[in-house]
Amino acid sequence: MSYQLQILPVGLSCPLLPEQTVLDAALADGLMLKHSCRTGTCGSCKGQVLSGEVEHGDSPLEVLSAAERAQGLALFCCATARSDLVIEAPEVTALRGIGIQQMGVRVASLDKVSSDVAVLRLTLAPGAGFTYFPGQYVQVLLKDGSRRSYSMATHAPRDNQLELHIRHMLGGVFSGHVFNALQPKAILRMEGPFGSFYLRDSERPMIFLASGTGFAPIQALLEQLREQGHNRRPVYLYWGGRRREDLYRHEQLLAWEAQLPWLRYTPVLSDPTPACDWQGATGFVHRQVLSDFQSLKGFEVYACGAPIVVDSARRDYVELRQLEAADFYADAFV
Numbered sequence: 001m002s003y004q005l006q007i008l009p010v011g012l013s014c015p016l017l018p019e020q021t022v023l024d025a026a027l028a029d030g031l032m033l034k035h036s037c038r039t040g041t042c043g044s045c046k047g048q049v050l051s052g053e054v055e056h057g058d059s060p061l062e063v064l065s066a067a068e069r070a071q072g073l074a075l076f077c078c079a080t081a082r083s084d085l086v087i088e089a090p091e092v093t094a095l096r097g098i099g100i101q102q103m104g105v106r107v108a109s110l111d112k113v114s115s116d117v118a119v120l121r122l123t124l125a126p127g128a129g130f131t132y133f134p135g136q137y138v139q140v141l142l143k144d145g146s147r148r149s150y151s152m153a154t155h156a157p158r159d160n161q162l163e164l165h166i167r168h169m170l171g172g173v174f175s176g177h178v179f180n181a182l183q184p185k186a187i188l189r190m191e192g193p194f195g196s197f198y199l200r201d202s203e204r205p206m207i208f209l210a211s212g213t214g215f216a217p218i219q220a221l222l223e224q225l226r227e228q229g230h231n232r233r234p235v236y237l238y239w240g241g242r243r244r245e246d247l248y249r250h251e252q253l254l255a256w257e258a259q260l261p262w263l264r265y266t267p268v269l270s271d272p273t274p275a276c277d278w279q280g281a282t283g284f285v286h287r288q289v290l291s292d293f294q295s296l297k298g299f300e301v302y303a304c305g306a307p308i309v310v311d312s313a314r315r316d317y318v319e320l321r322q323l324e325a326a327d328f329y330a331d332a333f334v
């Protein structure tokens, strides 16, 4: 048995199996609804069910309250259908041949670029092909059935390899394995691409805001604009870390800033020590944007990294700097 999912206002529809989430059904049909974590944590897939009955599945009450459920809202990454559904989704992206796939990849290299960040290069199977929108992420599939999300750090596979930037979380199962045990030639299984963090086609100036390894998808966006060769949209890049070593691609960015007339790079440290020998900006990275811009009207903001940075930026830029809420695009690393 399958139901029908109708998406308004675009007027597109697709089949929906009872065990499939609304998001997965749309993705399987080549239609991407706005989403990020796919685990009911970030809230970015929240939307209105206009008619029909849904089961909220694992949607946590902190992310989708009882009042919101009563108003007909749902987390499309958790909700499954109990009837035909009509939903409202302001942004639907055609995947244009980008297929979500599971694949085995081989570790080509693992470089520890700071005390808690590793750059992992993964070789795709020959001829496998893997396309994605720069900014999207993959999920590493662990043996216990759980998944871990990591953003592609290059705009496309390079030499048939993907690059991931992995932060070592204290007590973290997968990042601990990466730091302490993973060796070149090991095989990992992953699935993707996922996420609606990608550049929108417009002429607007952009703020790129990254904290820590939130730089990974931002690097992919910068590469995309660099490769195009004709970008005229101003990009104001803010990258925040605690210490100098957290800005593990600082020199590369200084070189890109010198080459690219549209790029302005502002590194920000929140907790520099004398050993950092730091003369640059200090404080919370999202606040540096508030200091530098009195208005963000007409801007697009692309923000990635620690949830506290992403959430504070979204709130402050909309409430204090007139950014349109719809022009804030983010992956919070929940």
Ligand SMILES: Cc1cc2nc3c(=O)[nH]c(=O)nc-3n(C[C@H](O)[C@H](O)[C@H](O)COP(=O)(O)OP(=O)(O)OC[C@H]3O[C@@H](n4cnc5c(N)ncnc54)[C@H](O)[C@@H]3O)c2cc1C
Pocket: 036, 037, 137, 147, 148, 149, 150, 151, 152, 165, 166, 167, 168, 169, 170, 171, 172, 173, 174, 175, 176, 195, 213, 214, 216, 217, 331, 332, 333, 334
């Ligand atoms: C869309 C998206 C893209 C992302 N991209 C990146 C990226 O490019 N780079 C990157 O570094 N990160 C990224 N992340 C974040 C990354 O997915 C997580 O940091 C990762 O899942 C951590 O996995 P882990 O196995 O190392 O830690 P986990 O084992 O999942 O643990 C995470 C933390 O929770 C703690 N913890 C675990 N279980 C418990 C418990 N029961 N009680 C209390 N504490 C607990 C651990 O000690 C640890 O500190 C992204 C996240 C999302 C959603």
Ligand code: FES
Pocket: 035, 036, 037, 038, 039, 040, 041, 042, 043, 044, 045, 046, 063, 075, 076, 077, 078
């Ligand atoms: S809560 Fe659904 S994508 Fe994050």
